[in-house]
Amino acid sequence: MIIDFHTHLCLKGSPATRESVSPILTQAKRHGIEKLVVLGDVVRYGVTPNRDEIRAINDDTLTLMGWFPGVVIGFCHLNPLHDKAFLKEETERCITCNGMRGIKLEIAVNGSDRRVNPVLELAEALNVPLLQHAWDTTIIGNRRHQTDPADVAVMARRFPRVNIVMAHLTACGLRGVQTIRDFPNIYTDTSGSQPFSGIVEYAVGKLGVDRILYGSDIPIRDFPSQLGRVLGANIEPGQKEQILQHNAERLLGLSDNRV
Numbered sequence: 550m551i552i553d554f555h556t557h558l559c560l561k562g563s564p565a566t567r568e569s570v571s572p573i574l575t576q577a578k579r580h581g582i583e584k585l586v587v588l589g590d591v592v593r594y595g596v597t598p599n600r601d602e603i604r605a606i607n608d609d610t611l612t613l614m615g616w617f618p619g620v621v622i623g624f625c626h627l628n629p630l631h632d633k634a635f636l637k638e639e640t641e642r643c644i645t646c647n648g649m650r651g652i653k654l655e656i657a658v659n660g661s662d663r664r665v666n667p668v669l670e671l672a673e674a675l676n677v678p679l680l681q682h683a684w685d686t687t688i689i690g691n692r693r694h695q696t697d698p699a700d701v702a703v704m705a706r707r708f709p710r711v712n713i714v715m716a717h718l719t720a721c722g723l724r725g726v727q728t729i730r731d732f733p734n735i736y737t738d739t740s741g742s743q744p745f746s747g748i749v750e751y752a753v754g755k756l757g758v759d760r761i762l763y764g765s766d767i768p769i770r771d772f773p774s775q776l777g778r779v780l781g782a783n784i785e786p787g788q789k790e791q792i793l794q795h796n797a798e799r800l801l802g803l804s805d806n807r808v
């Protein structure tokens with residue numbers, strides 16, 4: 550069984566429909582991907598979604614969880630610029646009451662900004678992983694909010710008991726791997742970019758295989774190219790299994806039969 554730790558399923562700017570999502574799940578099954586972490590349509594409303602927009606993105610994910618139980622694992626998307634009361638209310642709604650298993654942050658605020666701390670406090674209190682969009686540059690378009698590996702390291706140092714997933718291993722690059730190496734609470738997902746040879750092997754060597762999670766970023770990328778990065782890597786078959794399945798199971802708490 551493969552678990553895809555980084556998917557959006559729907560990035561159309563409109564609510565997901567069974568018709569738009571089912572073909573993707575059929576493809577996933579054909580590749581042996583039986584569970585997908587769905588992070589939501591996080592760019593639907595731009596960089597800083599308001600409360601209603603955050604609720605709408607998370608409602609969409611909850612709908613997908615309802616349509617495809619046991620397959621779709623939802624993460625709660627948040628904008629750290631919202632007040633603590635709303636952040637708590639939304640995580641209670643999505644995680645405590647409706648079974649989402651993590652928190653997703655995009656580019657509303659750089660991850661090292663102290664305004665992100667309340668979100669990390671919630672992740673710690675709820676004991677769920679936080680997946681932070683990351684890239685090897687803090688500039689995206691004309692904005693400087695994008696989180697880079699050094700920013701993820703700042704988050705991890707402030708909150709050593711929160712498991713943080715630095716998204717996009719290849720985009721974070723060799724420097725990114727070196728930056729997070731000494732932070733055992735930072736994981737990385739393999740999603741996005743082209744499957745350059747050598748990067749997975751490098752990450753396994755520096756981080757250990759336990760901290761690497763397979764992800765695709767579908768529908769931005771396709772399954773074959775993203776799986777190829779792991780399946781074609783020059784590592785042991787058992788290590789590939791850990792990246793494709795077991796590390797995600799452990800981080801998501803799937804062995805406790807909640808999904």
Ligand SMILES: [Zn+2]
Binds near residue numbers: 555556557588766
């Ligand atoms: Zn993504």
